[in-house]
Amino acid sequence: MSVSECAPQPVVTDPRPAPELPAGGARPQDVVVAPPTSGGEDEEDGKIKEEGELGEDEIGDHLSDLGTVTAAEHVYRSLSITQGLSPRGKSALCSYIYLQNLEVPFSKIKDLSCVSFVPHLITLDASHNDITNFFGFQPPRNLEEVNLSHNHMSEMKDLSAYPSLRRLNLDYNNFREIRGLQRCVSLTHLSLAHNRLYSTRGLNSLPLRDVSLKANQIQRVENMDCLRALQTLDLSYNRIQSLSGLQNLDYLGVINLEGNLVREIKEACHLHDLPLLRVLNLQENPVQDQPDYRLAVTFFLQRLTTLDQKEVTVEEKVSAMNKFDPPAEVVAAKDHMVHLMYHLMQPQVLLNSTLPGLDTPYPMLVLTGPQACGKRELAHKLCQHFADFFAYGTCHTTRSPYFGEVDGCDYHFASEEEFQRMTRMGKFIETIQYREHHYGLSWDAIEAAAQDGLACCVHMELEGVRSLKMSRLEPRYVLLVPTDLEAYACRLRQRGLYSHAQVQTAVARVALYVTVNRRQPGYFDNVIPCDDLREAYTMLSQVVRDYLGLDEQMAGKSTPATSAGDSLAAEKERDRDNRVFGNKVEARMVPQTTSTETAALQRRRQLAREAVAGQSAAAYTQLFSSSPESRPSSGLSTLSLARASLEDMYDGPEPPGGLGQDPEQPADPTTTPDRSQLASRGSSSRPGADAKPILPPIPSGRRTSEP
Numbered sequence: 001m002s003v004s005e006c007a008p009q010p011v012v013t014d015p016r017p018a019p020e021l022p023a024g025g026a027r028p029q030d031v032v033v034a035p036p037t038s039g040g041e042d043e044e045d046g047k048i049k050e051e052g053e054l055g056e057d058e059i060g061d062h063l064s065d066l067g068t069v070t071a072a073e074h075v076y077r078s079l080s081i082t083q084g085l086s087p088r089g090k091s092a093l094c095s096y097i098y099l100q101n102l103e104v105p106f107s108k109i110k111d112l113s114c115v116s117f118v119p120h121l122i123t124l125d126a127s128h129n130d131i132t133n134f135f136g137f138q139p140p141r142n143l144e145e146v147n148l149s150h151n152h153m154s155e156m157k158d159l160s161a162y163p164s165l166r167r168l169n170l171d172y173n174n175f176r177e178i179r180g181l182q183r184c185v186s187l188t189h190l191s192l193a194h195n196r197l198y199s200t201r202g203l204n205s206l207p208l209r210d211v212s213l214k215a216n217q218i219q220r221v222e223n224m225d226c227l228r229a230l231q232t233l234d235l236s237y238n239r240i241q242s243l244s245g246l247q248n249l250d251y252l253g254v255i256n257l258e259g260n261l262v263r264e265i266k267e268a269c270h271l272h273d274l275p276l277l278r279v280l281n282l283q284e285n286p287v288q289d290q291p292d293y294r295l296a297v298t299f300f301l302q303r304l305t306t307l308d309q310k311e312v313t314v315e316e317k318v319s320a321m322n323k324f325d326p327p328a329e330v331v332a333a334k335d336h337m338v339h340l341m342y343h344l345m346q347p348q349v350l351l352n353s354t355l356p357g358l359d360t361p362y363p364m365l366v367l368t369g370p371q372a373c374g375k376r377e378l379a380h381k382l383c384q385h386f387a388d389f390f391a392y393g394t395c396h397t398t399r400s401p402y403f404g405e406v407d408g409c410d411y412h413f414a415s416e417e418e419f420q421r422m423t424r425m426g427k428f429i430e431t432i433q434y435r436e437h438h439y440g441l442s443w444d445a446i447e448a449a450a451q452d453g454l455a456c457c458v459h460m461e462l463e464g465v466r467s468l469k470m471s472r473l474e475p476r477y478v479l480l481v482p483t484d485l486e487a488y489a490c491r492l493r494q495r496g497l498y499s500h501a502q503v504q505t506a507v508a509r510v511a512l513y514v515t516v517n518r519r520q521p522g523y524f525d526n527v528i529p530c531d532d533l534r535e536a537y538t539m540l541s542q543v544v545r546d547y548l549g550l551d552e553q554m555a556g557k558s559t560p561a562t563s564a565g566d567s568l569a570a571e572k573e574r575d576r577d578n579r580v581f582g583n584k585v586e587a588r589m590v591p592q593t594t595s596t597e598t599a600a601l602q603r604r605r606q607l608a609r610e611a612v613a614g615q616s617a618a619a620y621t622q623l624f625s626s627s628p629e630s631r632p633s634s635g636l637s638t639l640s641l642a643r644a645s646l647e648d649m650y651d652g653p654e655p656p657g658g659l660g661q662d663p664e665q666p667a668d669p670t671t672t673p674d675r676s677q678l679a680s681r682g683s684s685s686r687p688g689a690d691a692k693p694i695l696p697p698i699p700s701g702r703r704t705s706e707p
């Protein structure tokens, strides 16, 4: 006998409205029919009642115990039967027409036709039964929550008659397709875990917030784009390889993809733009074997708070950032660390560029600016015109020479292997990777100049400057910056060496220099616009003359000091200036050294003292004897031509006025002091010379080849 057959017919047609809640807002009482304490055999309807099954009597008795009159009249809203239900028990159930919550799990029910007689049902739990017929009952008009998990259903049918359905649990059935949900306009929670689904199709534009399709056979995410309200998605234990298809689910906060076949870290990019994604689980996916998997995912998905069920820590976020998109300072620090480490691993020798005096670091001039802004030409020209002071520091590069470039003059052109070998040998003081090539300034390049008693002049990109600033060297940095971007782009194009993209990159990098200059006043000692290279050189040579104090020297020669007091005051001023600079170097070195390093440094200093005792100052040491106005951090002396254009364009530093001599003229003997002058400056008029008997260790002789 079927359940519907044993149902009391009058109850089905009962026209009475659903009873209201008891007055005073009291909760309707729930009835829980507990399993009998001991099983027994009882004949019912010609059948033997199985152990643990509840029959009509038990339910009726229970309700009588609670004082109800008849089943049809009482106001109980919930009935929970957690034990097997006999056919009689089912028919008794049908008489509770006002039942709103029905729980009949583990009741061995094969079909749910009995539910047709409880038209006011709101929640139904018929899990763990033997149901094969999908929603085989007349639709209660307010049915909101249904749990039909752990049954034997295999085909979903049209549920348009259940517009109030909010939660549907169909786990552990045999469904192969998602169907019939199109009209479930209230469905927010759907679970179809542990079925045989092979596709995510069929969800269309439902207002779903929480979907579980765990443990199916899904291979790709399809047709989920329109689930705009989706917040939690469980696709674990499927066969998904790509995360494509999830990229538009703007409200998605939790995704479980454990136990799938995701192999590539780049798949995480599909989730990159999900603004609310906080929790992702990719455990048991091949992608976990990728190097730096966790850091890479953390980097791609920076909003994650939990990855693979582990909290993403702040440290991980910082490491991920430093690894995959390090801030410029971190890149520079790493570069410096690498070269310092390799350098220290080599036998230590006393370098000519080491500690020329206790107060004075080895002098260098660095021209920096975007690619092809003219800094290389200017550096060469400067070294030609100020040959008594500067030598061009030739860098290494792995790029091949352009037409007309000379190996050893423009660059040392090296193979990638050679460059790497030099790095491991501790040969470089800084390196950068610019586009696909490496560039590096070697200690040897600096030493070559220092050995000739000259200051080293190099050109480099901003990244090189950052790294160099971490070294013990304290160069002067001159920024050469194009102010007319159109003209700059045109110049780049005319060279015929760069692709369109490279030109654009170079032009875009101008802003980088400008920003650094604006945000970090004093980062560059001077700023010179380089739209016109002739003008730029005029300014640059004036800057250098200021550094060297050449104008002062000339003035001093032609008009003797007004009084001994004046010259003494000027001398003291320069001396103080010099010491401040020296202290800066010291201050920088001290906190970075360990006790072992300090001891080694002291030994080297002692060696330096012994090695250089009695030698005279090199001409270039005057790079640091300039007047206070041209000091780097104090003055930022840019010439007047620079002022208008840079200020207008970039809000740059304030340039002072005055231009130097014509740069096109060969070095003027009246402006370039001869060696005797310089030697006398070095020994007697050099700032601090009277206070410190120890002279810089660089040999005083400059290159023998006079121009």
Ligand SMILES: Nc1ncnc2c1ncn2[C@@H]1O[C@H](COP(=O)(O)OP(=O)(O)OP(=O)(O)O)[C@@H](O)[C@H]1O
Residues within 6 Å of the ligand: 369, 370, 371, 372, 373, 374, 375, 376, 377, 395, 396, 399, 430, 431, 432, 434, 439, 440, 441, 459, 460, 461, 462, 463, 464, 465
């Ligand atoms: N050791 C170095 N460290 C940092 N930057 C460097 C170094 N050597 C060269 N550079 C810079 O790398 C950039 C690319 O140099 P490259 O010579 O290939 O380009 P370019 O088109 O000839 O430009 P430029 O005329 O400015 O040298 C230039 O801006 C150059 O100044």
